Structures are given as C-alpha cells and as structure tokens.
Amino acid sequence: MSAANRPLSSRTILAVDDSASMRQMVKYTLEGAGYTVVQAADGVDALDYARRADADLVLTDVNMPRMDGITLVRELRALNNYKFTPMLVLTTESGQETRQRGKQAGATGWIVKPFNPEQLLKTIERVL
Amino acid sequence: MNTSEISLPSLRDTGARTDDWSPEQQFVRLLELCEAQIGSAMRDAETAVETLLHAFNGVSETSRSMLASTDALQGTLDPQVIGELNRQFDAIRGQMNSAVIALQFHDKLTQRLDHVRHSLLRLAAFTCDGAQRSQRQQWDQLLATLRQLYRTEEERQIFKRLIEEEEDSAAVQADPQGEIELF
Helix, strand or coil, rough: HHHHHHHHCCCEEEECCCCCCHHHHHHHHHHHHEEEEEEEECCHHHHHHHHHHHCCCECCCCCCCCCCCHHHHHHHHHCHHHHCCCCEEEEEEHHHHHHHHHHHHHCCCEECCCCCCHHEEEEEEECC | CCCCCCCCCCCCHCCCCCCCCCCHHHHHHHHHHHHHHHHHHHHHHHHHHHHHHHHHHHHHHHHHHHHHHHCCCCCCCCCCHHHHHHHHHHHHHHHHHHHHHHHHHHHHHHHHHHHHHHHHHHHHHHHHHHHCCCCCHHHHHHHHHHHHHCHHHHHHHHHHHHCCCCCCCCCCCCCCCCCCCEC
C-alpha cells in the first residue's frame, strides 16, 4: 500500500538534524499531525537507520558532523528501499549553488529554516 | 549547523603565548577573549533554551491530554461547551506553532555565532603567522575561507557589504526564510 493510502500514524518520517532543539520542533509538529517520527543526529545515524528500516519520508538538515545532508540524500538514493522516497532538505542555507547540489543528489525539495509548522505539513502531504 | 569541515589551528600551537610582548600577541589574546566570551554566553543560553524546550514539551503534552479528555466527554458535555473548548485548543495550537517558529531562531543564532567564533580563531591563528599576514594573497585566501562559513542569506549579505564592498542588496532580495521549493 502506498504511503498516501495509509493512516498517518503508520507513516514514518526520518528527521535528521544535529540540533536537538530543531529535532524537537520537527517532532512536535509531525507527531502533532499524527506521523511517527524517527530521529537521527547526523547523516551517519540516518543512513544506519535506513539500512535497517524503511521511512516514508526523510527530512534532513544540510550541515551536520560526520555526514552532511546532501551526502545523505545521495547515499539514500543508492539504497533500493529509498530510491523513490520523498526527501526534503530543511536548512538555513538558501544559496542556489547548495540548492542545486541538493537537487542533483536527489532531494525532492528545499525548505529554508525557520519552517512554518502548517506549511511544512502541507508540503509533506503534497510529496507523500 | 556544524563548522567541523573547516579545521581550525589551535592557538596553543601557534606560539601566540610566549613571555615576549608584541602587538600581535595582544591582538591574538583579545581575539581569543572575544571568542571565549561568545562561547560562554552561548553555553549559558543553551541551558536556558533547554529549560524552555522542557516547558514547551510539558505544555504540549498537557494540551494533548486535555484534548483527548475533551474528546472522551463528547457525548456527555453540552455541545456549546465542547465547541468553546475546541476553540481554546485551536488558540493554544496556534500559539504553540508561533513558538515553534520563534524557537528555531535560537538554532540559527547559535549557528551564526559559531561562525563568528570560528572567524575570530582563524584570524588569531593567521595573525600569529608573520609570513602569512604580510602577503595580500594570503589575506585574500583567508577571506575566501571565511566566506565559505557564512551560509545564511543574512550572513552573506553582511559579508558582501563589509568585505566585498558591494551595495546592500538585502533590501531588494526576497527574504528566503520559510521558503519552500519543490524540485
């Protein structure tokens, strides 16, 4: 069954950010809407999770220790179970050059922080 | 938000701390002082924000429990009362959403101050190297390295205005905060 046809609570979103407060804000917003949220503190942790389990959507920061968000997107796209998973980049970076690198790596979209909870939820609904 | 990809030389290794007095050493010490002051203030703020986040989670959990209790009482309470309670919950949700946006500015502030700290340490290490600091080409390289640190639109605009001496285009450029682009 595709993600769009399943209840929200059974849809898992992998939220990746090295800032605990950002992860908390994302978790509050998504869980409040009914999603299940799995958190990772950087690209390495996220990739480790992705090799063990599926997620319906990935929401990742760019600048993180060990593995940045753009590398993470590229690595995830190489996994069979994440080839078609929507991946949104949530970052303070707004430059076109970095944005293009994200697009080339396989990101589905780019959101500049700070996010508006309602707009984030609408965007997620749209790409799921 | 991390700047770990730009390695920093340790001031302890630069020879900045010797018993000999020089203007350069004083300059480096002051840069180091500025960096330490910013770092200390950031750590203090972090503690305060953790408390704030804890309170935020508490309010969030309580309001969810109250909403669940209200739902459970749907058949027993006056519909007008239920309606009023739901309106109040909507108001709380709206305020919590505003808090989510506001709290993200702390993350952004931390990131920007971290970049300033790195810039100060870079400059301190650069100043310690007499051969480097006398060459214009080395200064250009230092500025190019520092420019890479500044990734938010606001940081880039300030860098452009003060270092590259370009006209402030912030006024004509759209504010990218909250911008969403689907590829």
